[in-house]
Amino acid sequence: DVKVTQSSRYLVKRTGEKVFLECVQDxxxxxxxxxxxxxxxxxxxxxxxxxxxxxEKGDIPEGYSVSREKKERFSLILESASTNQTSMYLCxxxxxxxxxxLFFGAGTRLSVL
Amino acid sequence: DQQVKQxxxxxxxxxxxxxxxxxxxTNSMFDYFLWYKKYPAEGPTFLISISSIKxxxxxxxxxxxxxxxxxxxxxxxxxxxxxxxAVYFCAARxxxxxxFVFGPGTRLSVLx
Numbered sequence: 001d002v003k004v005t006q007s008s009r010y011l012v013k014r015t016g017e018k019v020f021l022e023c024v025q026d027x028x029x030x031x032x033x034x035x036x037x038x039x040x041x042x043x044x045x046x047x048x049x050x051x052x053x054x055x056e057k058g059d060i061p062e063g064y065s066v067s068r069e070k071k072e073r074f075s076l077i078l079e080s081a082s083t084n085q086t087s088m089y090l091c092x093x094x095x096x097x098x099x100x101x102l103f104f105g106a107g108t109r110l111s112v113l
Numbered sequence: 114d115q116q117v118k119q120x121x122x123x124x125x126x127x128x129x130x131x132x133x134x135x136x137x138x139t140n141s142m143f144d145y146f147l148w149y150k151k152y153p154a155e156g157p158t159f160l161i162s163i164s165s166i167k168x169x170x171x172x173x174x175x176x177x178x179x180x181x182x183x184x185x186x187x188x189x190x191x192x193x194x195x196x197x198x199a200v201y202f203c204a205a206r207x208x209x210x211x212x213f214v215f216g217p218g219t220r221l222s223v224l225x
Binding site for chain 1: 145204
């Protein structure tokens with residue numbers, strides 16, 4: 001069974017903290033993505049990666065960075081967490097052609113206090 | 114500006130009836146569309162897709178219709194079941210795109 005695993009389901013952090021969200025996929029997919037989901041706004045793309053050490057900005061990259069040192073792992077980093085980054089974060093992976101769509105992890109609910 | 118729109122934030126339907134969820138898009142370069150279903154505290158799961166070369170795709174109780182001239186697609190669920198209650202997202206891929214653009218979602222409630 002294919003799987004995208006996010007390291008934490010729930011996180012509570014303080015303003016100004018550095019936050020790491022980890023994602024691992026076991027499908028040997030080339031592409032990996034980080035989205036955030038907010039009510040009324042749907043899923044918005046933060047960053048994506050189409051290969052190891054490669055990254056592309058999505059629609060809302062400000063305040064975030066990413067790291068992809070290995071094909072199966074894609075990390076999202078909040079350099080200095082702020083309250084407006086309280087959200088549901090979703091990691092996804094796909095083949096290069098996006099055929100079959102995106103496979104999502106269960107999500108991480110991050111609260112920044 | 115949203116390229117993929119789902120103008121109904123919520124929809125309530127009686128069990129056994131048809132649910133129709135709508136999606137509009139603005140970019141004529143989109144060539145592949147998907148519907149995802151999302152339960153609370155879970156990641157979205159793939160439901161059904163349609164390529165721009167087709168106008169209909171069916172999978173069990175789920176049918177997606179695509180009207181390219183109107184830049185409109187719809188998801189029909191027949192018959193609707195209480196377990197279908199979830200948020201449904203429409204997503205589109207551009208021909209040269211490396212990712213999908215998602216709509217804001219429609220919350221479907223199927224009432225017993």
